[in-house]
Amino acid sequence: MKSVFFTLLLCFFFACKTQKDSLEYRDTSKLNVYPVSDPNNTNDWFLNTEISDEFNADKIDEDKWYIVGKFKNGTPFYKHPDKPNKKVWKGRAPSQFSGRNHRLENGRLILETRWEPDFPFSKEIRKPVFGEALPYENITTACFIGRREFKYGYMEIKSKAADAPVSSAFWSMGKKLEFDFFELYGGTGNPNKLHLDSQLWWSIRDWNKPVTGKPTYTEKKDVGFRVADDFHVWGIEWDKTGVKYFIDGKLFSEVSADQVTAWAKENRTKTNLPDDYNGYVATTPISLWIDQEVFPWHDIPKSKQELEAKSPEGEKEDGVVDFEIEYIRVWQRK
Numbered sequence: 001m002k003s004v005f006f007t008l009l010l011c012f013f014f015a016c017k018t019q020k021d022s023l024e025y026r027d028t029s030k031l032n033v034y035p036v037s038d039p040n041n042t043n044d045w046f047l048n049t050e051i052s053d054e055f056n057a058d059k060i061d062e063d064k065w066y067i068v069g070k071f072k073n074g075t076p077f078y079k080h081p082d083k084p085n086k087k088v089w090k091g092r093a094p095s096q097f098s099g100r101n102h103r104l105e106n107g108r109l110i111l112e113t114r115w116e117p118d119f120p121f122s123k124e125i126r127k128p129v130f131g132e133a134l135p136y137e138n139i140t141t142a143c144f145i146g147r148r149e150f151k152y153g154y155m156e157i158k159s160k161a162a163d164a165p166v167s168s169a170f171w172s173m174g175k176k177l178e179f180d181f182f183e184l185y186g187g188t189g190n191p192n193k194l195h196l197d198s199q200l201w202w203s204i205r206d207w208n209k210p211v212t213g214k215p216t217y218t219e220k221k222d223v224g225f226r227v228a229d230d231f232h233v234w235g236i237e238w239d240k241t242g243v244k245y246f247i248d249g250k251l252f253s254e255v256s257a258d259q260v261t262a263w264a265k266e267n268r269t270k271t272n273l274p275d276d277y278n279g280y281v282a283t284t285p286i287s288l289w290i291d292q293e294v295f296p297w298h299d300i301p302k303s304k305q306e307l308e309a310k311s312p313e314g315e316k317e318d319g320v321v322d323f324e325i326e327y328i329r330v331w332q333r334k
Contacts, residue, residue: 167184
């Protein structure tokens with residue numbers, strides 16, 4: 001009897017140890033974790049743990065993230081905890097950011113797009129910089145904004161895009177700068193836009209006049225797989241000389257600062273750029289954003305059935321589609 005007891009005790013001990021070791025693998029404060037593209041750390045990276053997040057805690061670390069549209073007295077409110085006097089974007093209509101549209105599950109952050117006609121939508125109809133003015137209705141999405149800024153480094157996200165006609169985005173904002181790492185439209189229902197299911201779209205945007213938000217550099221490239229089918233690691237190396245883009249550890253694209261300026265001068269001819277214009281505006285500190293949006297120029301779900309058309313069988317009636325994120329890591333050089 002004693003031998004059976006000790007055998008069970010040992011099994012329990014090793015099972016707990018295995019689970020603990022598995023969790024510690026994701027605890028980057030205890031291990032040296034390097035970019036998938038640089039596993040031997042030849043570039044001498046150190047992990048910025050103030051910004052990186054493994055999403056394996058019991059709740060969101062709100063010292064790191066501002067959850068847009070959290071509820072107060074039954075309605076969503078939009079006030080940045082660090083910038084209370086600055087207007088907070090509610091999302092691209094017809095979708096609106098809701099602070100309820102996320103969950104932590106199996107060590108992952110899951111951002112949700114929901115068909116939610118009864119949501120207390122804002123009555124504001126705002127003319128966006130790009131696209132037409134539309135009311136907020138039917139669709140709610142999620143948005144997290146990083147509360148700490150950094151300049152230059154290597155950003156890596158392991159994620160799977162939502163298999164629906166909504167964007168799954170990883171991007172950033174700085175002073176008069178928008179740096180979009182990806183805006184993936186993972187499961188369009190538009191038969192003329194099926195190429196979007198495997199397309200990477202990334203951009204550098206200058207919000208100074210006269211450019212006012214248009215790209216000073218952008219790429220739309222086929223990645224060779226459906227972005228909503230599985231998890232992939234997207235890596236962006238960023239410094240004053242330019243940008244290198246990696247997918248699953250392999251170099252996918254790169255552009256120098258001079259090439260960005262050349263692209264801007266070639267493609268922003270209607271903007272009356274000054275002769276000495278420098279298109280490489282990605283030279284200021286940024287804060288990270290992860291969110292979902294509906295792009296009216298691509299595809300707007302007109303019903304719950306359209307939103308969930310590509311959801312697995314058995315999950316088509318809940319009105320929810322997921323953008324799944326296993327981790328976000330930011331390294332910088334010593």
